Amino acid sequence: MTDNKPVQIRMSDYPGKGNARNIWRITHDPLRSIEEGEVLVRLDYISIDPGMRGWITNKRSYMPPVKPGGVMRAFGMGEVLESRATGLAVGDQVTGFTGVQTHGVFKQESLRKIGLPGVSPHMFLSGLGMTGYTGYFGMTDIGQPQDGETVVVSAASGAVGSVAAQAAKLAGARVIGIAGGSDKCGYLTDELGLDAAIDYKNDDINAALSANCPDGIDLYFDNVGGDILSAVLNQMNYKGRIVVCGGISQYDDFASAAGPANFMTVVTHSLTMRGFTMRDYMHRVPEALEWLVPAWTEGRIKFREHIVEGIENFPDAFDMVFEGKNHGKLLLKIG
Amino acid sequence: MTDNKPVQIRMSDYPGKGNARNIWRITHDPLRSIEEGEVLVRLDYISIDPGMRGWITNKRSYMPPVKPGGVMRAFGMGEVLESRATGLAVGDQVTGFTGVQTHGVFKQESLRKIGLPGVSPHMFLSGLGMTGYTGYFGMTDIGQPQDGETVVVSAASGAVGSVAAQAAKLAGARVIGIAGGSDKCGYLTDELGLDAAIDYKNDDINAALSANCPDGIDLYFDNVGGDILSAVLNQMNYKGRIVVCGGISQYDDFASAAGPANFMTVVTHSLTMRGFTMRDYMHRVPEALEWLVPAWTEGRIKFREHIVEGIENFPDAFDMVFEGKNHGKLLLKIG
Numbered sequence: 001m002t003d004n005k006p007v008q009i010r011m012s013d014y015p016g017k018g019n020a021r022n023i024w025r026i027t028h029d030p031l032r033s034i035e036e037g038e039v040l041v042r043l044d045y046i047s048i049d050p051g052m053r054g055w056i057t058n059k060r061s062y063m064p065p066v067k068p069g070g071v072m073r074a075f076g077m078g079e080v081l082e083s084r085a086t087g088l089a090v091g092d093q094v095t096g097f098t099g100v101q102t103h104g105v106f107k108q109e110s111l112r113k114i115g116l117p118g119v120s121p122h123m124f125l126s127g128l129g130m131t132g133y134t135g136y137f138g139m140t141d142i143g144q145p146q147d148g149e150t151v152v153v154s155a156a157s158g159a160v161g162s163v164a165a166q167a168a169k170l171a172g173a174r175v176i177g178i179a180g181g182s183d184k185c186g187y188l189t190d191e192l193g194l195d196a197a198i199d200y201k202n203d204d205i206n207a208a209l210s211a212n213c214p215d216g217i218d219l220y221f222d223n224v225g226g227d228i229l230s231a232v233l234n235q236m237n238y239k240g241r242i243v244v245c246g247g248i249s250q251y252d253d254f255a256s257a258a259g260p261a262n263f264m265t266v267v268t269h270s271l272t273m274r275g276f277t278m279r280d281y282m283h284r285v286p287e288a289l290e291w292l293v294p295a296w297t298e299g300r301i302k303f304r305e306h307i308v309e310g311i312e313n314f315p316d317a318f319d320m321v322f323e324g325k326n327h328g329k330l331l332l333k334i335g
Numbered sequence: 336m337t338d339n340k341p342v343q344i345r346m347s348d349y350p351g352k353g354n355a356r357n358i359w360r361i362t363h364d365p366l367r368s369i370e371e372g373e374v375l376v377r378l379d380y381i382s383i384d385p386g387m388r389g390w391i392t393n394k395r396s397y398m399p400p401v402k403p404g405g406v407m408r409a410f411g412m413g414e415v416l417e418s419r420a421t422g423l424a425v426g427d428q429v430t431g432f433t434g435v436q437t438h439g440v441f442k443q444e445s446l447r448k449i450g451l452p453g454v455s456p457h458m459f460l461s462g463l464g465m466t467g468y469t470g471y472f473g474m475t476d477i478g479q480p481q482d483g484e485t486v487v488v489s490a491a492s493g494a495v496g497s498v499a500a501q502a503a504k505l506a507g508a509r510v511i512g513i514a515g516g517s518d519k520c521g522y523l524t525d526e527l528g529l530d531a532a533i534d535y536k537n538d539d540i541n542a543a544l545s546a547n548c549p550d551g552i553d554l555y556f557d558n559v560g561g562d563i564l565s566a567v568l569n570q571m572n573y574k575g576r577i578v579v580c581g582g583i584s585q586y587d588d589f590a591s592a593a594g595p596a597n598f599m600t601v602v603t604h605s606l607t608m609r610g611f612t613m614r615d616y617m618h619r620v621p622e623a624l625e626w627l628v629p630a631w632t633e634g635r636i637k638f639r640e641h642i643v644e645g646i647e648n649f650p651d652a653f654d655m656v657f658e659g660k661n662h663g664k665l666l667l668k669i670g
Contacts, residue, residue, distance in 0.1 A: 266579050267612060
């Protein structure tokens with residue numbers, strides 16, 4: 001837990017459909033020495049995302065699963081302590097798939113240098129990081145909300161959903177956010193300025209959608225699938241669009257989640273459903289930052305973070321994100 | 336059954352999920368006299384399509400369902416016997432939603448005048464009709480097959496699928512057709528010149544797709560949903576496209592057909608699924624004919640028709656299309 005003693009969180013085996021509580025192992029393996037083109041990094045923050053559930057599911061997905069015994073995959077950020085790479089110097093701040101560990105040796109090309117005057121580097125794991133990019137590209141590039149359209153976003157108070165919802169709002173759409181609980185719903189309308197919020201835990205979702213979308217739904221940004229997707233499908237407008245986001249999907253068994261029972265609405269209403277993950281947009285990250293940074297620094301959009309401290313608390317943080325207990329982008333502070 | 340005694344086939348009630356055998360009633364109601372802007376038409380052929388199942392299902396769909404007691408909806412063609420409309424003259428051949436009946440009185444604007452030198456008018460109900468347009472627009476406008484891509488078409492020997500498959504072939508794609516039985520599969524490879532055919536009734540669909548699509552599937556034209564859609568999803572390439580066709584879907588209970596069990600492949604592989612019905616393209620019918628007519632008259636594509644004779648045999652014809660017993664576009668010859 002110190003700068004000198006490396007700690008890793010490893011996945012001992014795939015949890016199957018059950019709880020992942022018992023699969024984590026803490027190890028204290030020494031680091032290998034760095035080679036030409038590599039750097040040693042001290043990790044400061046790790047991003048905790050629902051998408052991690054897919055990485056510990058032994059099925060075909062957008063990335064191969066973590067191997068049993070391997071360090072748990074995670075996106076993280078930290079500082080270069082040693083460098084044998086021409087493009088990175090000691091003291092540089094970097095992000096990348098660092099794994100859940102206190103230190104790591106990485107090839108230079110697997111990391112991206114970050115840093116912006118006046119911006120805390122961990123912001124590059126939240127609003128200015130992968131979840132921010134996911135919300136931005138999913139909404140603006142795929143969804144393309146138009147002025148006056150009705151847009152619904154599920155998990156709208158989450159790290160991806162909140163950026164997606166705010167991007168739609170800035171494009172001139174009427175935006176209805178779906179979230180669980182009155183706190184999160186209050187955040188959507190009071191803090192983010194959405195036009196309405198639906199509490200899926202307490203509201204009748206069908207009735208609430210009807211009441212808040214009198215002209216039907218033109219665009220749905222789907223973070224959750226399941227019953228909410230089914231309910232939205234019933235109120236989609238002709239030629240509506242559905243963006244199916246792989247960023248924070250909350251499926252317990254992601255790779256085998258079933259399609260909506262009323263799937264044929266896709267045909268009867270000539271809908272377009274488009275799935276994506278950030279791998280489709282990694283080459284366009286600068287474009288997202290060009291939009292996100294000024295929108296954030298000038299106060300047009302807001303981000304919220306929820307920070308858990310200590311690498312040993314990774315199992316708690318991992319559970320938290322699936323139970324929807326975090327408020328804002330969940331980060332694990334390593335040091 | 337004669338030119339002088341009108342006959343109608345009516346739907347007495349919605350059949351629910353069961354067999355539709357007992358819902359049909361034959362009536363001999365006299366025709367009302369025609370008013371200004373209307374014509375009296377003698378129907379010669381009626382198109383029998385799987386999509387009809389949706390019209391007798393009392394659920395939200397792309398068209399309102401037939402009302403109990405009403406004449407069964409159908410697309411048909413016939414000849415104008417009397418006219419009080421400026422745009423249609425006695426003797427003109429017309430198509431439109433005529434219903435299953437020997438005669439009908441229609442507003443001029445609900446019909447389209449047809450006719451092409453040397454072309455039997457009933458062709459405008461098959462290859463040069465709605466099913467032909469559906470296959471053409473679905474494949475070329477939505478699917479957009481590219482030279483060298485691997486394209487899979489289900490119900491490929493059917494009226495829509497066969498046009499879609501041939502359009503993909505003409506675009507330079509490798510085309511694999513799926514059909515039920517060796518006769519239909521032989522037709523796909525021997526007559527239509529597809530690269531391979533898969534017999535879903537006798538082949539292991541997953542193994543057959545693997546064997547015939549060694550480079551994965553770029554584009555799937557889905558006519559059937561269900562298990563075949565699931566199997567294809569497992570072998571879709573990254574950023575693949577799925578056209579979900581509402582033209583001849585064979586769902587018994589169309590409006591509530593469930594999505595595929597492995598729906599999340601849409602996310603993990605960044606797929607686009609787009610549903611459509613011909614209502615999206617009614618304004619572009621001339622464009623389809625511009626492509627279909629020369630392709631057919633010059634022998635680049637083939638159509639096949641299956642004609643059942645006699646309006647009293649409508650119930651048999653209706654069952655036939657759901658049991659996959661027709662070979663080619665099913666038409667009911669009225670006279």
